[in-house]
Amino acid sequence: MKEQNIYSGFKVERIETVQEISGTAYLLRHEKSGARLLYIDADDTNKVFSISFRTPPKDSTGVAHIMEHSVLCGSRKFPLKEPFVELVKGSLNTFLNAMTYPDKTMYPVASKNDKDFHNLMDVYLDAVFYPRVATDKEIVMQEGWHYELDNADDELTYKGVVYNEMKGVYSSPDSILETHMMADLFPDTTYGVDSGGNPDNIPDLTYEDFQGFYKKNYHPSNSYIFLYGKMDIEAQLKFINDEYLQNFDAITVDSEITLQKPFAEGKVTAYPYSIGTEESESGKTMHALTYVMPEMSVVDSLGLDILTHALLTSPAAPLKEKLVKAGVGSDISGYFLDSVRQPIWNVTVSGSEMKEQARVQELVESELARLVKEGLDKSLLEASLNITEFALREADFGGRPIGLAYGIRVMDQWNYDKDPIQALRYEEALTQLREGLTNGYFEELIERGLLKNQHKALVSIYPEKGLQEKKEEAERAQLKEIKANMTEAEIEAIVAQTKA
Ligand SMILES: [Zn+2]
CATH class of the missing domain: 3.30.830.10 (Metalloenzyme, LuxS/M16 peptidase-like)
Structure with a gap:
């Protein structure tokens, strides 16, 4: 062609x-x-x-x-x-x-x-x-x-x-x-x-x-x-x-994904969730500290993948270690998600208590500030870069067809009217990121994307006994009322529909 x-x-x-x-x-x-x-x-x-x-x-x-x-x-x-x-x-x-x-x-x-x-x-x-x-x-x-x-x-x-x-x-x-x-x-x-x-x-x-x-x-x-x-x-x-x-004839479809306006100040919220009446509430609180990125370049996107691995996943992950040592929770995890128009970076602490909420943010941000000030460990970053590079080259997708991995990757750009072909390229970005190991790029990315970014939320959920039972009761009462207001013919129609 x-x-x-x-x-x-x-x-x-x-x-x-x-x-x-x-x-x-x-x-x-x-x-x-x-x-x-x-x-x-x-x-x-x-x-x-x-x-x-x-x-x-x-x-x-x-x-x-x-x-x-x-x-x-x-x-x-x-x-x-x-x-x-x-x-x-x-x-x-x-x-x-x-x-x-x-x-x-x-x-x-x-x-x-x-x-x-x-x-x-x-x-x-x-x-x-x-x-x-x-x-x-x-x-x-x-x-x-x-x-x-x-x-x-x-x-x-x-x-x-x-x-x-x-x-x-x-x-x-x-x-x-x-x-x-x-x-x-x-x-x-x-x-x-x-x-x-x-x-x-x-x-x-x-x-x-x-x-x-x-x-x-x-x-x-x-x-x-x-x-x-x-x-x-x-x-x-x-x-x-x-x-x-x-x-079919072409039409204009208004399906554009709009951007959330950044916050002037980060949010802090907490919500209850249900546990059984016999269960203990201890150690069942979870905290998520999440940052919303502005629209990002391929380099920044890959850069955050590498940082997430280095700081939270790798065996020597300093941010994870800091949170574990401080005893804020029993499990620390995190991810970077960029298959959305505004990517998000997240740290999640589970097995925690509500009283630790403020400390989670203090610990994360003070550790990030320390890493920026003292400089990231180059060998740690390089190991994470190598792992990211290997994953890109292998296009390993849990044993699923390689073409499917490409098809999913192109949508990360195409869905937002950006160039789908560009989504498949990474060599140039990798070269820049390798140079970034020594020119302060990653420290700058932490500052720009996380420390100076106010579009963030610290969200916690804490256990509350019997919430589910209350909710189910309310739903049952609501359905009872709906049925009470139905005519006999309407009820018969629902019985027939259920059978159909
Ligand atoms: Zn389904």
Whole structure:
């Protein structure tokens, strides 16, 4: 393919060799539908296809997550109840799943077999563009939430695949801490809500809202198609155009992810979470100190990966050691997350007490200030840099296809209208970071990103006995009232719906 030429409706915008992945990247745009497509031509038979949509939710009803489940419940060409389950059983795939992120939803498949790869691609494209759920409310009731009533005299309850899944998620203190942390750090943007769905909010989702979210976001103009591996690319483009994209006209989709305005001053908050009435409260408090970065360069992003490893993960990690020695908690961990528009850097202390809250921040910031002043241990940094470099070169993704790791990595840039090809390059950044070992770059990064950064929150959760029981009681009372206000015919309809 040549630049500026058109192949089955796709215009080739750019072609670049990418040394880091031993391949050539072709960036295309489908002119009629507005769909973006990135093809990586590499000598790999483990082919990957993925279609992603930018799906930032405005609330915690779990609409993006319920959508991900629901579109895989049958479509125009594949009107089965669960084509996804059939595929898992019957295909030669090397990867098959779908993932809801805070601001996007990905549908990737991989296979080494040409025919199988083609079928998987067909099933996924048909699922996202022609799902049965667009007109079948019962699928959302099954996958999202519904009133459950086997007999007219029974107690009314909430049920649903995602509802039940998220009830499980929300019973873990780590998830509760993360939910509060994100809400405190991003009060005005999509990252402050839970795209997975908070069980308290899931029953607020209506079918009309669901359909609105589908119509707005699941359009080719809001999609990012990724192809990787040895294949007849022109045949694939023809298929995608003829069967799918040519049926759509480009529209403007307002799905941009807005930026949270930085804080003038860091926040400090605390929230209760439930433990059993028999359990002891001792050692069950958790603290998370988290910093929100401004939009970052590839160098800074990798730099923070390296710092996180050096300070918190490596055997001699000084920040971890400082917190352990001070006895603020039994477990210290942390991470740097940059698959969001505004990356976050976090230190989490678990097995702690509420009285330690202020000390966590004092200890972290005084240790960071000391490291900046005295200079970081070069051999420690170098070891972490080598580990990061090795991980990049291996593109090891827990045994999953390498092309999938690339497909996920490009979305870190592409989803925010930045250059997806640039996301695959790292040699130049590594050279700069190696120079950074001796020119004060890492110390400057700590100062700029953490010590002088006021967009931060210290969020704690502490145990409270019997909270869950109280909550369940309130929910039961609410459902009882809902049922009391229903007519006999409405109750009968719910019994019938439950059976259906
Ligand atoms: Zn799920």
